[in-house]
Amino acid sequence: MRITRFVLSAATAGMFSLATQTASAEELSVATFVPPNHETVTGMFAWFSDEIEKRSGGSLTMKLYPAGQLGAGPVQQYKRTIEGVADITFGVAAYTPTIFPKTMLAILPGKANTSVESTRRIWGVFDENLADEFSEVKVLAVGTVAGSIFVGTKDVSTLEGLEGAKLVPFAAMTTPVIEGLGAVPVQMPITEMHTGLSTGTIDVVTTSLNSLMPPWNLADVAEYAVENVPVSFQVTYVIMNNERYEGLSDAHKAIIDELAGLPMSLELAKSFDRADDIAREMLETTELNYQWVFVSDGERMKMDAAVINGMDAIYADYAARGISNAQEIYEALNR
Secondary structure, three states: OHHHHHHHHHHHHHHHHHHHHHHOOEEEEEEOOOOOOOHHHHHHHHHHHHHHHHHHOOOEEEEEEOOOOOOOOOOOHHHHHHOOOOOEEEEEHHHOOOOOOOHHHHHOOOOOOOHHHHHHHHHHHHHHHHHHHHOOEEEEEEEEEEEEEEEEOOOOOOHHHHOOOEEEOOOHHHHHHHHHOOOEEOOOOHHHHHHHHHHOOOOEEEEOHHHHOOOOOHHHOOOEEEEEEEEEEEEEEEEEEHHHHHOOOHHHHHHHHHHOOHHHHHHHHHHHHHHHHHHHHHHHOOOOOOEEEEOOHHHHHHHHHHHHHHHHHHHHHHHHOOOOOHHHHHHHHOO
């Protein structure tokens, strides 16, 4: 009888333990406006999902809602996090520039040439210069995608070719730089660029190599792809609702803390760089229906000079908005 009681007691304890473990299981909702085959989904978010599940023994998981399932379009991603529409969102700083003015200085052409290089530079100055712009949320990642080529229906491999071209930059704040190049800046989200090029609303977009391929398929409407241009960057972020984060167990918060910051940001940047590498390999073995043009060293020097000439106007604009140290932050990003 004693043995029976012990067995029953142990079984009861085991059931109680299992029930407690099940009750403490957490699933994080993740909202992104990009499609499920996007590089951030198959790269960074796949990594994040694997890591939290592995480190928690399956008690912390995530569920992805791609292609705007929790709200259409990229503009409201920060707001959706604040309001708790999703626990975690992926967004683009340039779509809400008033929230991230200092962070957006990382968009400008400088010494970085790849997403990983640019992302490391951001985190080198993040705590001192940029963290206050993310005080309302738990930051998981801040990383960039490199705009290393011009794609469009005009040959803009020279300053003469850029003159008057309707060009989509990565952000409105680069307007003085774009105007210095002689082009006319036109703001447009990436989700509309394919249509914009095909209808002639725009002539050229600043983009990355992988945007020529699915899901954006800019190769379908391109007549020219121009390489060796001043590289600018799109700053992207992954953020978490603060209350949701604080409501997690200490063990789950520790897992998030271990992954957040530079580790997850590098996974974000690597997702973009990897996609560019894959795109380049595919392009090298594919017959192109558009011209690939490499900017000459002489023309590139002219373009770089035009970029520098536009910086004073950008610093003056920042100063007018009460940010007097914009030049110092930009220079810190490019040491």
